[in-house]
Amino acid sequence: MRPTTRLLACALLAALPALAFAAPYRSAQQILDASPASDWRTLDPANTLYLELASGRVVIELAPQFAPEHAANIRTLAREHFWDNTSIYRAQDNFVVQFGDADADDAAKAKPMGSAKTHLPAEFARPSRGLAFSRLPDSDGWAKEVGFVDGFPVGRDGANGQTWLAHCYGAVGAGRNNAPDSSVGAELYVVIGQSPRQLDNNITVVGRVVKGMELLSATPRGPEPMGFYEDAAQRTPIRAIKLASEVPEGERTPLQLLRTDSQTFRDVAEARRNRVDDFYKRPAGHIDLCNVALPVRTPK
Amino acid sequence: MRPTTRLLACALLAALPALAFAAPYRSAQQILDASPASDWRTLDPANTLYLELASGRVVIELAPQFAPEHAANIRTLAREHFWDNTSIYRAQDNFVVQFGDADADDAAKAKPMGSAKTHLPAEFARPSRGLAFSRLPDSDGWAKEVGFVDGFPVGRDGANGQTWLAHCYGAVGAGRNNAPDSSVGAELYVVIGQSPRQLDNNITVVGRVVKGMELLSATPRGPEPMGFYEDAAQRTPIRAIKLASEVPEGERTPLQLLRTDSQTFRDVAEARRNRVDDFYKRPAGHIDLCNVALPVRTPK
Known part of the structure; x- marks a missing residue:
């Protein structure tokens, strides 16, 4: 009989009592299935973006507790339809996709920013005070401490009292020029590869x-x-980026996110x-910040 | 003037004297440009696979020093055209693509394996003895030591004297069933997301x-x-997987890889x-094993 490979991860779904004398092991899925409703939260529509592509909708949660000025500007840009008919104009392998106005650096062609601000402060990190931090006990090479705040993976430094959003897979950041305060939230990127944590504390992450x-x-x-496309025809068109709060309730994407606390x-x-x-023969005994799953489900 | 974002990484390419009293900082590209020819190696055609897709060629370096039995079987399968007209039949986001015979688990339809072996030992790790290990000084949560052997990122454990290939972006592994010795090298996967290092020491990595x-x-x-496709039409056809040594020299892909020692x-x-x-305002002071670039160039 040929070995089959379909079970590469299936075994993760099948929980098996580990040791007769220990509490039975429960798989992640079993734990989630048994979770109380109170462990789940919904998104605030006023801080949720819908990036509308021909292929479907991408849902982004903004992090105003970390980047209040950027989040506010992004809300303004969304409300004023800045991103209608823009594009994903960059896709660099194992790094980021970037989207917004492909002509942003051509003053003659750049889209006007309406009532959005054209200058914002850098929001790379913020004081830890006031944040509910759920520490991950595992070691991390990039930060003294890592963990989660309100569903976001973060790094923290007790010495300087700062906390910042980590560049994990799916992080949304605000593209900038060399000046730290040169991002305005109009050009956004999303991490699509190995977490580029070297960007932590160097760019404003917005969600x-x-x-x-x-x-x-x-x-x-x-x-x-x-990863840029010179040929505009190769770019991926963006129909719109909308605030969920501006979309009729019946057209919103209902989601529940597991509380990280x-x-x-x-x-x-x-x-x-x-x-x-x-399946697993040797437990890792460790998990990296950016390998921790952040469960999301669609309510029944 | 609107800030532009095209320079998100461009700054990496522009080296600038850091401090007047220190050796001038050289960018990675400048260091590569100044490197002696002897720091580069070419691939052994007998241990190089060409995965031929309609979109182009994927070049894979096998690691027979870590998985000799799997590498030998893969060479046999390639020589006997096992993968002609097979497919990428799985693409799971932030995890792996997997390819080979989509009917592998259906005994009635599975492709015959010719003279390849139908059983191999697990080759998850090997003795460190005999390997030229270039240690990365940075901490790692998954392994006691990490570094590079012959161009491959690896973990190492001094206590048990073992070294293993790490599941970084681009790692090629041999799919298996629950039994550790159930992989034969016919169904292969490639890491396309955040490094799933929990698979280290649990699967045979082949290159x-x-x-x-x-x-x-x-x-x-x-x-x-x-990430499977039930609909066969959605799978990505594989024209062939060939050993470079079986391809006429003029049709090979000339590459040079930076020696990791x-x-x-x-x-x-x-x-x-x-x-x-x-661009960077705060150096990370750290790099993770799977964030270290493994430079490859096309000779002039």
């Missing part, structure tokens, strides 16, 4: 994709340096840190 | 993609669980660990 990553990550990579979340991370099932 | 990742990573994700390689890693340029 993260909570649904629809596969619509961005499968974008054909741009042939020019850094819940016991369920900690249990899911532990189930992944030390997998006990038919 | 890595050295060119053409963007042809795999942009594969539309499969709609079924784990060279000073140039260490210098490039350091240039990325502590970036000093107009």
Whole structure:
């Protein structure tokens, strides 16, 4: 009989009692299935973006608690339809897709920004004070401490009292020029590869994709340096980016996100840190910040 | 003037003297440009696979020093045209694409394996003895030590004397069933997302993609669980997987890979660990194993 490979990850879904004398291992899915409704939250429509592509909708949660000025400007730009008929004009393999106005750097052609601000402060990090931080106990090479705040993966430095959003898969950042305060939130990028944590504390992260990553990550990579497309026909058209609060309720995407300060979340991370099932032969005993799943579900 | 965003990474390419009293910072590209020819190696055609897609060629370097039995079987399968007219039948976002015989688990339809072996030992790790290990000084949560052997990122454990290939972006592994020795090298997967290092020491890694990742990573994700496509028309056809040594020399892809035991390689890693340029405001002071670039170039 030929070995089959369909079960590469299936085994993760099948929980098996690990040791007769220990509590039975529960898979991440079993833990989620048994979670109380109170462990889940919904998105605030006023801080949720819908990036509308021909292939579907990408849902982005903004992080105004980390980047209030950028979030406010993005809300203005969305309300004023800035992104209608713009494009994904860059896709660099193992790094980012970037979207907005492909002519942003050509003063003669750049789209007007309406009532949005044309200058914002850098919002790379913020004081830890006032944030509910759920620490991940695992070591991290990039930050003294890592964990989660309101569903976002973060780094933290006790010495300077700062916390910042981490560049994990799906992170949404505000493109900038060399000046730290040169981003305005009009040109956004999304991480589609190995987490480029070297960007942490160097760019303003404004949120993260909570649904629809596969619509961005499968974008054909741009042939020019850094993944740009000189040929406009190769860019992916963006129909619009809308605030969920501006979309009729019946057209919104209902989602529930697991609270990262819940016991369920900690249990899911532990189930992944030390997998006990038919497939895994050696539990890792560790999980990296950007490998922790941030569960999202569609309510029944 | 609207800030522009085209320079998100351009600054990496522009080296600037950092401090008047220190050695001038050199960018990774400048270091590569100044490297001696002896720091580069070519691929062994007998251990190089060409995965031929309609969109182009993916070049894979096999690692027989880590998985000799799998590499030998893969060479046999390639020589006997096993993969002609097979497909990429799975693309799971932020995880892997998988390819080979989509009917592998249907005994009635599975492709015959010719003279290839139908059973191989698990080759998850091997003794460190005999390997030239270039240690990366940075901390790692998944392994006691990490570094490079012959161009491959690896983990190492001094306590048990073992070294293993790490599941970084582009790693090629042999799909298996639950039994550790159930892979035969016919069904292969490639990491296309955040490095799933929990698979280290749990699956036989057989090599890595050295060119053409963007042809795999942009594969539309499969709609079924784990990224499979029930609809065969959605799969990406594979024309063939050939050994480079079986391809006429004029049709081979000439490549040079930076030796990971060279000073140039260490210098490039350091240039990325502590970036000093107009763009970066805060050097990371760290680099993760799977963030270290493995430079490849086409000879002039």
